[in-house]
Amino acid sequence: MRDIAIIAFAQSANKRNEQIYNEAEILAPVAREALQKAGLKKEEIDFTCSGSSDYLAGQPFSFVIALNAIGAWPPIQESHVEADAAWALYECWIAMQADESINTSLVYGFGKQSMGSPRDVMNILNDPYVETPLWCDTISMAALQGRALIDAGLATERDFAAVAARNLKHAKSNPKAQCKGDFTVDELLRSPTLASPLRKHDCPPITDGACVVILAAGDTAKKLCKRPAWIRGIDHRIDVQAIGRRDLTRAPSAQIAAEKAGVGAGKVDIAELHALFTPQDIILRKELGLASDCVINPSGGVHQGNPMMGTGLVRFGEVADRIIRGEANRGVAHATQGPCLQQNMVAVLEGK
Amino acid sequence: MAAEEVLRAEHVLEFPYKRSVGPILGRFFTELRDNQRIVGIRTKRGQVIVPPAEVDPETLEDLSADAIVPVANAGVVKSWTWLSDPRPYSAYKKPHAWALIQLDGADTSLLHAVVVESEAKMTTGMRVKAVWKDERQGHITDIAHFAPEAAK
Amino acid sequence: MSEAQSTEKKPVTYINTPVAVKYDYTAGKATSDFMRAVAQGKILGNRCPQCNRVYVPNFLVCVQCAVPMGEPFEVPDSGIVLTFCIVNIKFYDQVLEVPYVSAYVLLDGTDLPLMHLVQECNVNDVRMGMRVKAVWKEELSPSLESIRYFKPTGEPDAALETFKEYL
Numbered sequence: 001m002r003d004i005a006i007i008a009f010a011q012s013a014n015k016r017n018e019q020i021y022n023e024a025e026i027l028a029p030v031a032r033e034a035l036q037k038a039g040l041k042k043e044e045i046d047f048t049c050s051g052s053s054d055y056l057a058g059q060p061f062s063f064v065i066a067l068n069a070i071g072a073w074p075p076i077q078e079s080h081v082e083a084d085a086a087w088a089l090y091e092c093w094i095a096m097q098a099d100e101s102i103n104t105s106l107v108y109g110f111g112k113q114s115m116g117s118p119r120d121v122m123n124i125l126n127d128p129y130v131e132t133p134l135w136c137d138t139i140s141m142a143a144l145q146g147r148a149l150i151d152a153g154l155a156t157e158r159d160f161a162a163v164a165a166r167n168l169k170h171a172k173s174n175p176k177a178q179c180k181g182d183f184t185v186d187e188l189l190r191s192p193t194l195a196s197p198l199r200k201h202d203c204p205p206i207t208d209g210a211c212v213v214i215l216a217a218g219d220t221a222k223k224l225c226k227r228p229a230w231i232r233g234i235d236h237r238i239d240v241q242a243i244g245r246r247d248l249t250r251a252p253s254a255q256i257a258a259e260k261a262g263v264g265a266g267k268v269d270i271a272e273l274h275a276l277f278t279p280q281d282i283i284l285r286k287e288l289g290l291a292s293d294c295v296i297n298p299s300g301g302v303h304q305g306n307p308m309m310g311t312g313l314v315r316f317g318e319v320a321d322r323i324i325r326g327e328a329n330r331g332v333a334h335a336t337q338g339p340c341l342q343q344n345m346v347a348v349l350e351g352k
Numbered sequence: 353m354a355a356e357e358v359l360r361a362e363h364v365l366e367f368p369y370k371r372s373v374g375p376i377l378g379r380f381f382t383e384l385r386d387n388q389r390i391v392g393i394r395t396k397r398g399q400v401i402v403p404p405a406e407v408d409p410e411t412l413e414d415l416s417a418d419a420i421v422p423v424a425n426a427g428v429v430k431s432w433t434w435l436s437d438p439r440p441y442s443a444y445k446k447p448h449a450w451a452l453i454q455l456d457g458a459d460t461s462l463l464h465a466v467v468v469e470s471e472a473k474m475t476t477g478m479r480v481k482a483v484w485k486d487e488r489q490g491h492i493t494d495i496a497h498f499a500p501e502a503a504k
Numbered sequence: 505m506s507e508a509q510s511t512e513k514k515p516v517t518y519i520n521t522p523v524a525v526k527y528d529y530t531a532g533k534a535t536s537d538f539m540r541a542v543a544q545g546k547i548l549g550n551r552c553p554q555c556n557r558v559y560v561p562n563f564l565v566c567v568q569c570a571v572p573m574g575e576p577f578e579v580p581d582s583g584i585v586l587t588f589c590i591v592n593i594k595f596y597d598q599v600l601e602v603p604y605v606s607a608y609v610l611l612d613g614t615d616l617p618l619m620h621l622v623q624e625c626n627v628n629d630v631r632m633g634m635r636v637k638a639v640w641k642e643e644l645s646p647s648l649e650s651i652r653y654f655k656p657t658g659e660p661d662a663a664l665e666t667f668k669e670y671l
Contacts (some may be wrong), residue, residue: 020358021564027574028565042570057364058527068563116527120439124523128369129377130403130492131463133440140450143433149474151431172464195435195450240409244452244461245401249635287658313667347503357538359646362527381516441525483621490516 004096005221005228005323006218006349008038009210009317011140013218014178014305017114017253018208023057023189027110027210028069033083033144034106034212037334039224042071045214046102048078048235049092051085051109055121066110077102085109086274086312086335086345087214092168093234096217109310114214118206118308126339138339139203141243142277143195145340146312149279151239160278164303166199171300179205201303202278209307211314213305226240229320229331233261236345243340251280254334254344255287261346268294269328272315276302276334284334294332298322312336323351362433375417376404381490382420386486390495391459394419403492420471426481426501431461443493449474455496465497473500474500510553534564539575539646547638549579549614556617581638581651584662586670590627605630609654610670617670620648624655633667635659 012026035042048070052063063080072078079095081087085107092105115148119137126132126141149155163187171180188201221228237253239246240344259263271290275281283297297303301316302311310337319331330352335345373381376393380403383389393404393415399410402423406415432451439443444465451474452461466480480498488494531539541548549558550573552566558569559566562576588607593601605627608617622630624639636654644650 019530022530022535025532025534025564028570031568049434055525055655057524058363059527068567069565069570071566071568100467112530115529116525117440120441120597121525123441124525127520128371129373130380130518131520132523133492134463134465135439136463137435137439137442140433140435144431144450144452147433147476148431193434193436195436198433223416242405242460242463244463250451357536357540358533359527359531359539363522363527365527366522366524368520370518370520372518373516378516381519385516386513493517 002100002217003098003221003230004215004217005225005230006094006320007216007221007225007228008034008214008314009212009315009321010034010037011176011310011314013176013308014162014207015207016178016206016208018112019113023062023110023112023210024066026208027066027108027212027257030210031070031106031108034214035092037171038214039218040104045104045106046077047092047095047105048072048076049080049088049095049105049107051081051083051088051313052111053082055124056111056113056116056118056308058115059200066108069109070106084274084312084335084337085211085212085310086316087337088140089215089238089313089316090234090236090345092215093231094335096215104107105215106212107215107313108212109307109313112208112294113206113308114208123252131242137195139198139277140195141339141349142203142279143198144243145248146202146277146279149282152249154249155279155282157189159282160197160202161185161199163275163278163281164188167297167301167303170298171304174300174304177300177306178207180300180304184209187308198277204276204302204306207306207308208233209305209310211307211310211317213313213317213320227324227326227339227351229351232348232350233263234345234347235260236343238274238304238338238343241338241342242349245342248317249283251283251287251341251344254284254346257344257346258288258332261348263346263348264289264334265349266330267291268332270295270319270322272297272299272318272334273301274312274315275305276336280336280341280345288332288334288346290332312345316349319349323349328352353372359492367496376415376420379417379420380404384492384494385488385490386426390422390423390425390455390462390482391420394421399459400457401460402455402462421457423458426479427453427458428477429466429474429476429479429480431476432474434467434474444497448497451480451498453480464495467497467499508655531664532564534562538562541576541578542648542650543644543646545640545644545650546578547561547581547611548576549611550576558613559616560611560614560618563567578613579614581610581634583614583636585622585632585634585636586610586617586630586667587632588622588630590630603627606661607654609636615670620651620657621653633661633664635661
């Protein structure tokens with residue numbers, strides 16, 4: 001296995017509605033910033049992979065247009081996943097492990113959720129025979145998971161609100177944050193439920209945005225970055241799709257991925273969780289085995305901004321940035337897809 | 353450039369999907385339509401999965417139509433949510449519940465709507481039964497919704 | 505009656521699961537600038553400060569250099585047929601009568617062709633290098649349909665050497 005590290009991360013400001021620029025136009029300056037941080041020219045990138053969703057973009061093959069933003073001519077070695085860009089990072093990592101001529105990779109994710117209604121659109125990803133025709137939205141599905149936690153005595157609505165309050169407080173130091181501030185649990189609980197037991201603060205915001213991560217292998221990483229964030233373990237697992245066939249208080253795939261990635265092998269300073277809804281934060285902390293001294297979501301997590309299809313990759317970037325800056329030694333990045341934490345990716349990043 | 357100068361237009365992305373259902377789900381939909389009956393499938397491990405699946409994900413055992421078994425049209429709410437603002441594409445225009453319902457004889461839960469007057473009528477563990485549409489076409493929506501089972 | 509009953513008993517082999525979702529689609533900055541200009545009877549392009557190419561429509565970023573493009577400017581509405589095809593099949597939703605010519609038109613002073621129609625001549629007379637000019641509609645709108653088509657100007661054809669690099 002080769003040593004592979006994140007050497008640069010850039011993201012757009014999270015915005016509720018980017019009025020002027022389209023996806024490629026949001027992405028272009030972010031890609032330039034990441035390359036500049038990495039000290040690389042676009043010609044020096046060996047492999048490129050992106051994550052996006054045509055249903056979010058509202059047009060087939062939408063990722064092709066985004067290629068304009070990164071200068072894909074003369075032809076580059078390139079791939080795409082119809083998934084969160086964390087899975088594009090995984091593809092880059094695999095490509096770099098498999099082919100030693102690939103020393104650098106550029107990963108990007110983007111989404112412009114404001115054009116549609118994501119909580120409804122994402123229903124198209126459910127079982128097309130017995131679930132999608134019902135048009136049960138994603139917030140309702142997450143609420144079924146929240147209720148399952150409450151009924152099992154594993155959490156309360158106060159616990160959910162506390163997760164939101166923590167994230168929004170951390171977001172105050174995040175210059176890219178869309179939502180931030182000091183809120184008490186009591187004041188959050190005064191708002192009405194959207195899909196009981198979930199309230200607005202339990203849900204991710206609707207965000208337009210893009211993000212870029214640059215990976216480098218071995219000596220290349222050391223040459224380009226004083227303190228690369230080395231990927232010491234990475235794994236992803238998937239549970240059965242139908243939520244009626246799962247114990248919703250658990251996420252076994254997250255637990256296995258964490259074990260395979262080696263989360264428990266040392267102290268975890270920080271963790272960025274792709275917990276779209278507050279109950280998922282509570283489930284993940286347990287499945288990943290995160291201790292109470294681990295700082296969860298120092299960026300504000302998903303609640304400060306949710307540039308869907310880039311949100312998981314941002315988790316990698318936020319952990320890596322803190323390691324690169326020397327603020328943390330060992331961190332965990334998590335990304336998820338599918339209803340109610342169906343598929344989970346966990347990575348351990350280290351400064352040494 | 354001011355935001356209002358950006359060109360925008362309403363755009364509807366439409367896919368008129370027609371899906372083959374195969375023998376297992378085909379039977380599920382046929383039973384809904386013709387017999388107002390819900391069926392599941394029994395795995396070799398003895399678990400009854402509803403709606404029926406083609407494969408047992410834990411053992412990779414192929415499940416055949418022979419393993420299809422009827423389950424009850426009524427069961428228990430395992431989890432639920434009250435949606436006060438129904439969604440634009442759903443068939444339910446008034447506030448209602450979504451629930452995971454474990455039908456009697458099943459080991460898994462079915463996702464469907466529960467229609468009651470108010471959230472106060474919903475509890476985990478309550479019993480509900482299927483309410484059928486008069487005109488059924490072999491579709492999950494042949495079950496109009498679930499409703500509280502009358503006290504016995 | 506008996507026939508209706510027998511169809512009733514046919515097992516379900518497929519289901520209809522139509523999906524239709526609404527979007528508030530935005531064109532983005534570059535395309536909005538371009539379409540607004542078209543609504544005024546102008547075609548916009550812009551130049552990459554690094555490779556010097558002129559793109560039509562104007563882009564925000566050079567697809568080759570990945571650097572921001574220069575300010576958009578009006579380009580001529582005349583140029584040459586770079587390449588073309590004769591469409592003989594009426595496909596779904598097609599409003600044009602076949603046969604018709606769909607062409608890549610390279611406007612004068614630009615480096616990226618625009619796809620459009622060539623009319624007012626026999627389809628068999630269209631050639632690579634043929635000089636053409638836009639025929640605009642009376643009523644302009646922010647759409648490329650504001651240009652009805654391109655028509656031959658009758659000027660001498662461009663020599664292959666002058667446009668070979670774009671093929």
